[in-house]
Amino acid sequence: MPFKDKLFRLAKRLLVSREEAEDATQEILLKLWSKKKNMEGYTNVEAFAMTMTKNFCLDRLKSKQAGNLKLVHSNYTDNESSLDKKLEATDSVSWVQKIMEALPEQQKMVLQLRDVEQYDYDEISEMLDMKPTAVRVALSRARKTVRKQLIKKHNYGIG
């Protein structure tokens, strides 16, 4: 599957944890594989797979929330040492990751699909089942939020 990395990155964007994203991607790939024969009817298998990934991850998040286990990154205890974390925190590039984690899910996905995966607006609106104008609005909001937070951290963090 040539787009498996894209599925994985979207899953990771939503589920945050690498382990969970890998589980999700594996499940989706197996589902796709079992549906392989009736897949020829779909004109855009990649978009279909991305939509599947989105729905799968959102369901996961929902069931997590129902189980009172809100998926916030602070819930994850990384194996990395605190020294590594401190070093990471000083890396301004990884700030963007933290900022993106705080975005609403829809904005997260739009930003991921556009700025990381570089899909067309039409493709994104197909994948996320959104109107193209809604995609642009969400994207603009997401980008502006990242900028705002980044400037804040930039002015604050370096001093």
Added chain:
Amino acid sequence: MESDKIDQLLKKYFDATTTASEEAILREYFSQEKVAPHLEQYAPMFRYFSKEKEEQFTRQVFKSESRTSRKLWYTWVSAAAIVLLLVGVYFNTTSTSNSLEDEYTAAEIAAAQEALSLLSINFNKGAEKIVYLEEFEKNTNRFLDNEHKTP
């Protein structure tokens, strides 16, 4: 002067009106070392996006894929074996059925058939006479019964 253009593109970028190629220009600009000081703050954003695109899914999933293909291979091999077997059986039987006409002439076969039909006619004649045997058995049974009763 290049940074002016980048400024304009950034404005469009945050309104989400940039085209894919314009965004590529932005990514490329921010990937280089020299960035105008007032634009420095945007660099992490574009660098992060480029970095994120590198991430790969490394887990091996399709062990099951090779399993199914191996299953498929077994199916094909067994199908081929059955076809071979059937072909072998077919050629064997046809060669033996041919041998009757190969070994005997038409006259010989006709003579054999005549002899066999004669045999069957005479056999049937004999079989017709078996009915009398039944009558014979009845009478003997009567004698035997009398013998039992007399003493």
